[in-house]
Amino acid sequence: MARTLKLRIWRGDDTNGALQDVTVDANPGEVVLDIIHRVQATQMGDLAVRWNCKAGKCGSCSMEINGRPRLACMTQVSAYGEDETITITPLRAFPVIKDLVTDVSFNYKKAMEIPSVEMPADLKPGEARMQQVDVERSQEFRKCIECFLCQDTCHVIRDHEENKKSFAGPRFFIRIAELDMHPLDMLRNRKKQAQEEHGLGMCNITKCCTEVCPEHIRITDNAIIPMKERVVDTKYDPIRWLGSKILKREDLIQN
């Protein structure tokens, strides 16, 4: 049975804006993105919203629903009470372009700063071989749909704009972890880069990125903390350093 839904939708641009009250019908089984489309079709023809697949796989419809970073296409209306007003705003960690659409180009700039995999020079096309156990570990990170909800909720940049220069964010820590765990990757300074160029040390592992990930990637436990431990191997472990000198094994503290 259809219900009447009370919404507050943020409308505006980078100079001004406000929450606007809307009342709209909702049918059973609908998600918040359906409701936004209905509002767009019936009441706010110029409401800006970014969306694409409506299946939780493209990562386009990221926004904040009742203050929580979510995919609008994966958020059931039935999760909210009959009398509850649903507040919908754009992502609050990024500059707004219009209404619910934000400028997430920060993330693409950070992505370009991370060197891609560097395969052995003598490896010819078609010759790369990896065992299943080695693939599985980083496979989890490949599930990322780049919705940037983790970036949005990370307080390092959400609450401190000035940190955007020196902090890549959880999405890119899983990228770095994936490459650093790659058995064939020849680039050996990823740990150092993670710490010194991408701000891994700024993360205080409060796990909000893991909490909001719609793909349920265990970002903190499986990527950030392992990378922090790898950084300790190379930078903060005097015994490994001593061992590398005595045994002449630079691989113990490889950067």
Added chain:
Amino acid sequence: MATGVFSEGRAKIAERTLRTDRWWLQPLITFGVLFSFIIYATWRAFENNYYFIEPLISPFYSPCLSQSCAPGSSLLGHLFPIIHIWGMTFSPALFILIFPLGFRMTCYYYRKAYYRSFWMSPPACAVAEPHSKYTGETRAPLILQNAHRWFFYAGLVFNVLLTIDAVLAFRDKHNNWGHMSVGTLVLLANATFLWFYSLSCHTCRHTVGGRLRNFSKHPMRYKAWTVVSKLNHYHQQFAWISLVGVWLTDIYVREVATHAISNWYFF
């Protein structure tokens, strides 16, 4: 100049958070429990009494390494002399508590817990923190969080010693073997919880195999990593269970030592 969610260019929204759930409840409970434990542990560490009664010893005082330790309580001998400060005897607990304290302080789970509940950095996800600047764990003192592995190694030594304490509790009050009391079970449970907490640690996971690039070349370490990874999934739970375990174990030993209750023997 406005920063954070109020920065130039971001959506102009006056509220620090628009969350409507009780996001403050979890940090509040965490604060309450951890703060209570800190108060209790501090009081007990300075009390310097009622920590040993044959065959039970409190985990707060084990190993008891000072010459001021109660007779029969020193498993490893008296390494430290009796020290008096302002007329008070320096408690034996203060020689050793830095290790379990350091292990928990630098623990990846507890860091989340106290950064959120004590330092509000952030208090909850998508709730703006009150601090104007943030440098994370990049400089002193928080860069010392990188010493976690050393406290982990020390913690393993403590686990062995507390396990020995539990084994020694299979004696009666006259040191005759082959007996078991409620205190034996309490010490056994405490040691077990601490082992689970240590073995589920992220540093343990890294040490046994996490640092490898090629699991396929190290099948034994991969197997160990797989087991620790499963435990690691419950690290938060083990952290709380073991903390409460230590707390209750100390209370039990103290109650027996003050003769408020008797240590009931099964056989």
